[in-house]
Amino acid sequence: MTNHLIIGQYVPGHSVIHRLDPRAKLLIVFAYVLIVFLANNAVTYALLSLFAFAFAALSRISFSFIARGLKPILWVVLFTLLLHLFMTKEGDVICQIGPLSVYEGGIKQGAFISLRFLLLVWMTTMLTLTTTPIEVTDGVESLLGPLKKMRVPVHELALMMAISLRFIPTLMEETEKIMKAQAARGVDFSGGRFSERMKAIVSLLVPLFISSFKRADELATAMEARGYRGGEGRTKFRQLAWKPVDTVFLAAVALLFALLCLLRS
Amino acid sequence: MDIVFEKVEHVYNARSPLARRALYDVNVAIRSGAYVAVVGHTGSGKSTLLQHLNGLLQPTSGAVKIGEETITSHKRPNQLKPLRKKVGVVFQFPEHQLFEETVEKDICFGPLNFGVPEDEAKRKARELIKLVGLSEDVLVRSPFDLSGGQMRRVAIAGVLALEPEVLVLDEPTAGLDPRGRKEMMEMFYRLHREKQLTTVLVTHSMEDAARYADEIIVMHEGTVWGHGTPEEIFRDADKLTAIGLSVPETVKLKQQLEKRFGVVIPSPCLTLEQTAEAIEQLFVKGERP
Amino acid sequence: MAEPILSIEGVSFRYPNQSDYAVQNVSFTAERGEWLAIVGHNGSGKSTIARMLIGLLRPERGAIRLFGRLLNDATVWEVRRRVGLVFQNPDNQFVGATVEDDIAFALENNGIPRLEMVERIREAIRQVHMEPFLHYEPHRLSGGQKQRVAIAGILALRPDMIILDEATSMLDPRGREEVLETVRRLNRQQRITVLSITHDLEEAAKADRLIVMNKGEVMAEGTPEQIFRLGSKLERIGLDLPFAVKMGSRLRERGIPLRIGYFTTEELVEELWTLYSKK
Numbered sequence: 001m002t003n004h005l006i007i008g009q010y011v012p013g014h015s016v017i018h019r020l021d022p023r024a025k026l027l028i029v030f031a032y033v034l035i036v037f038l039a040n041n042a043v044t045y046a047l048l049s050l051f052a053f054a055f056a057a058l059s060r061i062s063f064s065f066i067a068r069g070l071k072p073i074l075w076v077v078l079f080t081l082l083l084h085l086f087m088t089k090e091g092d093v094i095c096q097i098g099p100l101s102v103y104e105g106g107i108k109q110g111a112f113i114s115l116r117f118l119l120l121v122w123m124t125t126m127l128t129l130t131t132t133p134i135e136v137t138d139g140v141e142s143l144l145g146p147l148k149k150m151r152v153p154v155h156e157l158a159l160m161m162a163i164s165l166r167f168i169p170t171l172m173e174e175t176e177k178i179m180k181a182q183a184a185r186g187v188d189f190s191g192g193r194f195s196e197r198m199k200a201i202v203s204l205l206v207p208l209f210i211s212s213f214k215r216a217d218e219l220a221t222a223m224e225a226r227g228y229r230g231g232e233g234r235t236k237f238r239q240l241a242w243k244p245v246d247t248v249f250l251a252a253v254a255l256l257f258a259l260l261c262l263l264r265s
Numbered sequence: 266m267d268i269v270f271e272k273v274e275h276v277y278n279a280r281s282p283l284a285r286r287a288l289y290d291v292n293v294a295i296r297s298g299a300y301v302a303v304v305g306h307t308g309s310g311k312s313t314l315l316q317h318l319n320g321l322l323q324p325t326s327g328a329v330k331i332g333e334e335t336i337t338s339h340k341r342p343n344q345l346k347p348l349r350k351k352v353g354v355v356f357q358f359p360e361h362q363l364f365e366e367t368v369e370k371d372i373c374f375g376p377l378n379f380g381v382p383e384d385e386a387k388r389k390a391r392e393l394i395k396l397v398g399l400s401e402d403v404l405v406r407s408p409f410d411l412s413g414g415q416m417r418r419v420a421i422a423g424v425l426a427l428e429p430e431v432l433v434l435d436e437p438t439a440g441l442d443p444r445g446r447k448e449m450m451e452m453f454y455r456l457h458r459e460k461q462l463t464t465v466l467v468t469h470s471m472e473d474a475a476r477y478a479d480e481i482i483v484m485h486e487g488t489v490w491g492h493g494t495p496e497e498i499f500r501d502a503d504k505l506t507a508i509g510l511s512v513p514e515t516v517k518l519k520q521q522l523e524k525r526f527g528v529v530i531p532s533p534c535l536t537l538e539q540t541a542e543a544i545e546q547l548f549v550k551g552e553r554p
Numbered sequence: 555m556a557e558p559i560l561s562i563e564g565v566s567f568r569y570p571n572q573s574d575y576a577v578q579n580v581s582f583t584a585e586r587g588e589w590l591a592i593v594g595h596n597g598s599g600k601s602t603i604a605r606m607l608i609g610l611l612r613p614e615r616g617a618i619r620l621f622g623r624l625l626n627d628a629t630v631w632e633v634r635r636r637v638g639l640v641f642q643n644p645d646n647q648f649v650g651a652t653v654e655d656d657i658a659f660a661l662e663n664n665g666i667p668r669l670e671m672v673e674r675i676r677e678a679i680r681q682v683h684m685e686p687f688l689h690y691e692p693h694r695l696s697g698g699q700k701q702r703v704a705i706a707g708i709l710a711l712r713p714d715m716i717i718l719d720e721a722t723s724m725l726d727p728r729g730r731e732e733v734l735e736t737v738r739r740l741n742r743q744q745r746i747t748v749l750s751i752t753h754d755l756e757e758a759a760k761a762d763r764l765i766v767m768n769k770g771e772v773m774a775e776g777t778p779e780q781i782f783r784l785g786s787k788l789e790r791i792g793l794d795l796p797f798a799v800k801m802g803s804r805l806r807e808r809g810i811p812l813r814i815g816y817f818t819t820e821e822l823v824e825e826l827w828t829l830y831s832k833k
Contacts, residue, residue, distance in 0.1 A: 210364075236662060
């Protein structure tokens with residue numbers, strides 16, 4: 001199951017996109033997600049798609065790989081498309097299927113909305129494919145930095161996020177181990193009656209929670225032993241460096257924004 | 266139950282860029298009632314091999330025959346459940362699988378999954394708790410109030426409650442102190458004899474392999490490197506050392522003595538007693554070389 | 555004699571809601587550059603001592619002195635900088651997303667400037683021979699490698715003392731040897747004091763001095779030679795004698811007049827050869 005889902009997976013590389021400052025990437029994707037909603041005609045959607053394609057091309061990650069990652073959401077896209085196809089009643093009737101009639105507006109609307117959805121997922125996937133989770137964390141911490149003045153525990157939140165990410169593979173391994181141990185005791189995780197399924201899930205979750213609490217406790221002790229006492233007086237090993245290329249990419253998004261405003265109908 | 270591996274191969278994530286071959290060309294037979302130790306480095310394929318014994322993994326090619334059952338890549342996973350009752354597996358750190366409110370419920374969990382009536386399962390729990398060296402009043406307690414060593418014994422009782430014919434043990438003494446380790450190994454040996462089990466022990470301890478096993482299977486880089494009695498396996502101590510595995514301390518001593526004394530010691534020197542006797546012989550025979 | 559780097563005087567400790575003492579009236583000292591092993595069965599109180607030494611637990615009675623100063627709230631952070639603790643479970647002490655991040659963690663906590671950090675990380679990783687793994691995530695490392703990263707994280711702080719709290723008990727033989735070899739080298743070359751807490755007497759045999767714990771109290775203290783003379787007394791408290799010691803006593807029972815004491819297997823062979831040639 002996890003093999004097909006590439007959202008959230010990092011693909012190592014040295015492309016210009018990989019090397020962008022994570023803050024720049026976060027801002028680009030965030031801005032893109034907002035301005036996608038400005039598009040309302042063929043030209044503006046073409047512009048947005050062009051930008052997304054260019055971004056992917058520069059990352060040197062193969063289109064087929066990205067496309068494969070988008071597969072799981074294809075059903076959602078298809079559903080949206082069909083919904084609009086049959087529900088929107090604008091413009092001329094193009095054809096008639098049984099009691100349902102397809103209007104010109106429906107085709108347009110359906111195509112645009114599906115494309116919008118695809119582009120949103122496409123760009124956010126690009127972010128995670130080219131940025132390690134820890135870089136994302138650093139970027140978020142840095143961007144949220146000003147909130148510290150408002151007593152938002154930014155450092156703690158970022159550390160929490162970093163540690164959770166670090167322990168995901170460990171927990172996956174643990175889950176697999178416990179599932180195997182319970183399967184050896186006759187638990188069937190793939191089927192059975194509802195009550196059996198519930199029991200199976202309990203036999204997995206209880207040990208998983210217990211070991212996670214134990215881990216958390218030991219980790220906290222180890223952190224204290226290694227001199228951790230909150231964000232005060234702490235230096236940072238990972239440092240972000242804003243480069244001219246980051247500014248250039250942000251400028252490109254600004255340009256995209258301007259063009260969208262001009263060309264939308 | 267006889268166990269036979271025929272040309273078994275296992276590839277993780279087959280047909281994907283992450284494919285990794287963990288086992289290949291494994292041909293090995295374990296006869297019913299034998300105590301077999303499987304040794305090898307971490308990553309040698311030991312634990313993949315072990316998971317084929319009760320169908321947790323299926324070979325990607327070849328076949329595993331366990332008693333009447335034959336497991337191949339085609340077998341549907343839901344046909345494997347009956348096998349899991351016959352082959353009990355004690356995983357590493359088995360205490361991590363406990364989850365019920367009471368020790369009794371946890372021991373009964375396995376049997377109930379296999380359709381054993383409740384009072385029968387409870388009767389078994391009472392019998393087994395004593396067998397693993399705990400007292401009956403532990404049954405009503407929460408497993409999480411027990412010490413680490415006690416929790417492990419409860420988990421083992423939970424596997425034994427399936428009344429398996431084959432008992433597979435994966436590093437069952439990891440993390441225990443010397444006394445705990447010895448008590449546990451002795452307990453498994455006793456069970457092996459009393460219940461006429463077929464026992465498969467995966468271990469890093471060459472001492473345990475030499476002490477308890479009738480046969481040793483040496484795994485190396487995904488396939489069977491050697492298979493024989495402890496005597497046969499440890500006879501070629503140098504070959505084992507060459508693939509980075511150690512031999513029991515007694516065998517090391519024998520080797521060094523042979524070199525220093527310029528003699529051949531006929532005894533296999535697998536236990537302390539055997540070795541002491543062999544050295545005594547050396548002194549009694551007496552003549553200087 | 556120089557002032558000891560560590561001294562514990564009459565320390566007792568009880569866990570909350572427990573009537574029995576986990577550690578009772580324990581006293582001992584450690585010299586600079588020494589390898590001191592604390593041995594005992596699981597639950598003998600030895601890990602509790604480790605935790606008290608860096609202020610994770612507070613003794614109910616008694617005093618702990620490190621580097622000539624009393625351990626208290628004012629000195630605890632300095633102590634945690636100078637004394638590194640390697641825990642049992644390799645996974646649950648790995649904080650960073652990658653090897654270098656993890657080594658950096660303690661440096662960050664101590665406010666070391668970034669440029670110096672980079673330098674120290676490079677030096678520490680070299681000392682544990684893990685250079686090729688600098689950018690690896692923890693789940694791609696073996697247990698032994700993770701423990702070596704933990705040691706590197708301590709070395710980066712340029713410590714005076716390393717405490718191994720059952721640090722090898724979850725490792726395979728290869729991992730165990732890697733870790734012990736690394737610590738042995740640091741002990742010898744850099745005179746870092748080592749306190750190794752273990753139930754493995756084979757491992758403890760290589761220490762300069764041993765402290766045997768039983769039920770929270772110190773049962774014996776001395777060189778490996780002196781300790782292993784206790785023989786079956788050690789077995790009775792749940793420990794296992796080193797192989798050569800067990801073999802030696804079996805041989806004496808059979809009338810081979812070996813001298814009493816502690817040997818390695820090599821020494822045992824030599825002793826036997828001497829006896830044999832004298833005949």
